[in-house]
Amino acid sequence: MTLPSYAMNQASFPEMYERWLVGPLFRPWAKMALDELELSSGDRLLDIACGTGIVARVARERLGEAGYIVGVDISPDMLAVARAVEPAIDWRQGNAGELPLRNGETFDVVVCQQGLQFFPDRPAAAVQMRRALAKGGRLAIATWRPDDEIPFFRKLRRVAERHLGAIADRRYSFGEAAPLEALLRDAGFHEVRSRIISRTIHFGEGAPFLHLNTVALVGMSSLAKEMGDQERKRVVEAIVSESAPVLQPYTIGSGLAFELSTNLATAKG
Structure with missing residues (x-):
């Protein structure tokens, strides 16, 4: 999954993302999506908006060297982490609206996990x-x-x-299933289906998650974009401190557990 540009302004964010978020938050959903797709030996798989590459890596665990896997993301910083973690995968920098594909290159499986909602031109990405x-x-x-x-x-x-007024959280900006299905049908996909999946997410440590989530929220605020670095840092710290009561009902020891839901849409070419 890629993140919007505000998160990339922090040099350490991709490493923090990989260290603290990928395992507990994104790996379980990657496994479920690939279960749904029923990978076969020799499959060629494309992971769009791959971030640090968890979908591509889980696919490689399942396909081994028999599969061919490509990960595409717009962020060179995310891709640098992806390459460091798994150099055997073909990582490519590119835009979802104009994929960096070789002449005539196609794939048996295409996955986009939690990236579509960030694309400025969703119909172009679907095409x-x-x-x-x-x-x-x-x-x-x-x-x-x-x-x-x-x-x-x-x-x-x-x-x-x-602290910041209304925030339009882009992570949840494409949350209804019907528009998602319509987008895929309009792009020419067949057998379009979707379902809602919910599960409990467990974080071994709550503090890093809270900090990263707060950074994301501050970055999506129009007011925060007008702040200097020190003021933005102060606001992040204040929000983290005031969020402690929210975490309390979800806290287990030093960790967290909370319910999260996603749409999972599938289709065929």
């Missing part, structure tokens, strides 16, 4: 996914449900809004 998918190939796209349906994240956003 590119269709172009990348071989005839009869399988597609899976995951987008978080609206945060109004996810109490934990809704409460954290409201704490941040005390």
Whole structure:
């Protein structure tokens, strides 16, 4: 999953993302998406908006050297971490609206996990996914449900809004399944289906998660964009401190456990 540009302004963010978020937050969903797609030996897989590459890496664990896997992301910083973690995968920098594919290159499986909601031109990205998918190939796209349906994240956003005014959290900006299905049908996909999946997410340590989530919320605020670095840092610290009561009902020891829901849409080329 890629993150928007505000998160990339911090040199250490991709490393923190990989260290603290990928294992507990993104790996379980990557496994479920790939379970849905039923990978076969020799599959060629494209991971769009791959971030530090968890979908591609789980696919490699399952396919081994028999599969061919490409990960694409717009952020060179995210890709640098992806290459350091798994150099055997073909990592490419590129835009989802104009995928960096070789002449005639297609894939048996295309996956986009929690990236579509960040794309400025979603129809163009869907058309590119269709172009990348071989005839009869399988597609899976995951987008978080609206945060109004996810109490934990809704409460954290409201704490941040005390300091920053209304925040449009882009992570949950494509949360309804019907528009997602329509987007895929309009792009020429067949057998389009979707379902809502919920599960409990466990973090061994709550503090790093809270800090990273707060940084994301501050970065999505128009007011914060006008702040200097020191003022922004002060606001982050204040929001983290005031969020402690929100975390309390979800705290287990030094960790966290909360319910999270996503749409998982599948289709064929």
